[in-house]
Amino acid sequence: MMPEDVAELDKKIKELGLVILTETMPTTEIQFLNSVSEQFETRKYLIMQSDTTNIHFDNLPLKKRYWINSFRTPVIEIDNSVFDTKNNILHEGRIYYEKQILGNDNKSHPISIELQQKADELFKWLRKKLITKKIAHSYLSPKAQNQALELNTELQTGSNNSINEYLKNPKVHVEKHT
């Protein structure tokens, strides 16, 4: 996604009744964000309003911050696509959630049906409306694709592989992941 795609994502998040928090915070006092573009390079969590009273915080002593423990708090994680303007590189982002979290008994428990439904709806919307182009094993928005083709922006996946050649040759066979 390009930064301008993010505004549409914010609107959808609000429609789904989800709130936005950063992965880590200076204190355990919750501070909501208005957009996933705030503190851009920081991972965001989307949480249901009703779950904000059940956030599990853990201390990060070296960073002197508190982490919203995503193994124990029902969240949808968002890593923004980071556009490195200096080097003209667009880094891949990610939206991710787990269907089970650990409880106080240290056993896995499913997240609420409601959050699962919201997550599924968000994923479907993203694939249908926003990141509609599949290139190699990544998904792009049309804006990101145009940027890459017109301005020669390099598109990098999560492990720093460039996928630009696939734009020129979209019929490359992709092996299933294992």
Add this chain to the structure above:
Amino acid sequence: MSKNIPNPNGRKGKDDHQSMMESIFKQLLDLFHRVKKEGKIDISDTKYRFGDIVAYDEDNRLIEIHQVGRTNKDGSPVARERKAMEEIEKSRGIKVIFHALIAIVILALTILIII
């Protein structure tokens, strides 16, 4: 008649796996810029794998890969895990740090015996 049970601990194995992942994740998050569960790792132009926990520096460079898994009786990773680790190490030049899941069970049993 013996039966090969692929997941002998059932749900408990999953819980232990998650607990260990949580511990590793928290330690790495306190050290590195960005840490991901099930981080995608490109093996080649057409193939990728997932690392249980991966860590990146401020330039989004992949720098550490951690894998939690079962071991053989001698403590070495099972074949499936070993193959995946070798493939990642060969393609990315990053050593995969393996965390033996069975170690938790052995440690717990050892503590019980001593008590």
